[in-house]
Amino acid sequence: MATTAISTKKKTVRMNGCVASAQAAKYADVDVITAYPIRPYTATMMALAQMVANGELDAEYIVADSEHSQLSIAHGASSSGARVFTGSSGVGVQFAYELYSPISGSRMPVQMMIADRTLDPPGDFGSEHTDALSTRDMGWLMGWACDAQEAFDNHLMAYRIGEDPRVLLPQMVCQDGFFVSHITTDVELPDPGQVKEFLPPYKHPYPLDPRHPVSHGPQIMPEQGPPLQLERARAMEGSMTVIEQVHDEFAQIFGRKYDPWVEEFMTDGAEVVFFMQGGHAVTARFAIQHLRDEGVKVGLVRLRTIRPYPTDRVNKVLSKFKVVGVIETNMGLGSVSSGGSLYAEACAALYESPQHPLVISFMAGMGGEAIVLKEFYWMTKKMMEAQKRGKIEKRTHWVGFEE
């Protein structure tokens, strides 16, 4: 089957987040794709299946028997030297849980696309970030896109970062189910030459190659454990420099400049800010613009990369404000704030700040509900009340359940 993987020049095409992810995998010329259906990420794999069937992409397309198998196939293929693409949503992400540590521990830069879905029970197709966030400490690079274009760009950057010999870590490239995965917007697809320049072919230093035998993952004695864990921790920490370099280079080649860690929107002169991840930020920008027109000093800080966590940057940025309202979109049952898990990390990042802004956790966007404009206004009001009072009313507000 003679194929030309990429025959397009730079062009703008209307597509949803799922298709943008599939396009990114195609541009990255992945070798092995492994799929298992679960909504809403499935649309990515449907698009890739069609590309393979059309001969637009030369890759092994494997329909796995479960998400556990999906990730194991990805692990095996990446260990052999192939560039791998996989993905999942919701409970599917968790069915594969066993594999997250082995993949990052063996330093295989597997890439996984996540279109978030609320965990069971009961069955709920809506987006909630708990699925991917529950794996956040497993050694995977992780971050959320807020629209299809950013999702496309994040995939290419994640391959470049994860496959860098200084990093060699797997990546979870996340987007909200439906709000990003199924909303159609314009996406600029690059010229294949640009991708070629940006993303060199995958070359793992120690693949499973009969000509250079190596053993992957043998048993160790307890005293051999700490150095290996330290290596993995250092790789995660060391990735921060690479992440910044790659974002700079991406901007030079593709002309889109992202701050790798946080997006600041209308934070100049802001006294209260939202701190959040993902697609609801698009609504937040709109709400903030409206509130600014009315003279309210509100802004947005959107976290783009949560692993590695940009502690110093979050500290520096959030320290500028009087009140930080964390929008969770995830479940942290019984956690520090008894709300979501973002609060605790934001507070920890702020601990060494002399300014100590007030921090409130907002449980919003749960179960896949849209966070509507009036809810942003309501949350802003809560933050302003706290600022006036100099004290928070309570740590966690369930938005929509209170006056």
Next chain:
Amino acid sequence: MPVIEVQRQQLPILDSPNQGARFYNPDLPSSEPFVPGHRTCAGCGPAIQYRMTSKASGDNTILVGPTGCMYVANSSYLCTPYNVPWAHTQIGSAGSFTAGVAAAYEAMIRKGKWKGTFPNIICEAGDGSASDIGLASISGALYRNHDCLIICYDNEQYANTGIQASSRTPYGGMTTFSPPGPKVPEAKTLYPKDLARMMAAGHPHCYVATASVGYPIDLMNKVRKGLNHRGAAYLMVYTPCQKGFVYETPRSIDLGRLVVECGLYPIWEWNPEKRAYDYSFRPQSMRPVSDYLKLQGRFGHLHAEHIANLQKFANEQWRMMGVELPEALSQAADVKNQVNMAAAAEAEVVAQTL
């Protein structure tokens, strides 16, 4: 983009008189992909199998080791016994990780990213992995027909975790999860899952066979047939475990023959071209199951009725293979003709071992 045709290996089949029960064959390759220095027990059946299998496969091989004895006891950081690439994978990932390796080589060779002959890709899964937790992943790999060989080294239990019952543990087998007691005198009450037949029935396009370490050349030839077969192959190999079976260490190979001679481990091949079983393998003699049971401490608690039940099970296996049953074996299935294991003089040696 140029598409490169994938070149595959064809390994010669060895001459195997005497049902391949001979140990020495001048045509055996000298390469040793599995070298000494590992930490397996003396007389370890799975390790003997590992050496034969990898010898038959040769140096252009990649081994996949899901968690099990052949991971835990073989591989030690900085001194693994594998002379060919080897990777650990999770116990439930036997088929899936192996599929990933096979798919990677298909794509990389085709796309010109790796140059060479398609390697022999072998997965060495224990029976816990193969019959229980990794069953779906193996079925997936066979169903999708990746060019690989999946071996179940069947020691009829989870051994490295300290001898627990698996779906392959025989009726009457004592393990730490199936101990005998006044309420359950026979220990394991269930009969083993007919794993290899399940694989043949469900994936008829695959080469499927059973083998035993008691017949080394036969085993190596089946490894090669499986590897030569274009697509997925499955091999289930009887590999006794001294620790779990409780027998005198030098008798591993003896047990590998006795289990076949007693009809408890039918040796056959599934021919994917003809879509038919080949039952032509015949052991040199047929024996009552007690000849096999009495050598093992794990059966030391069996009563006459349990031995008769096992004989019935063995007789069914013989019938399934189309073997005419000698009168003595029919009679051995009658409880009146059996004695409790504790009363059998021949079992005394083993009783003392316990």
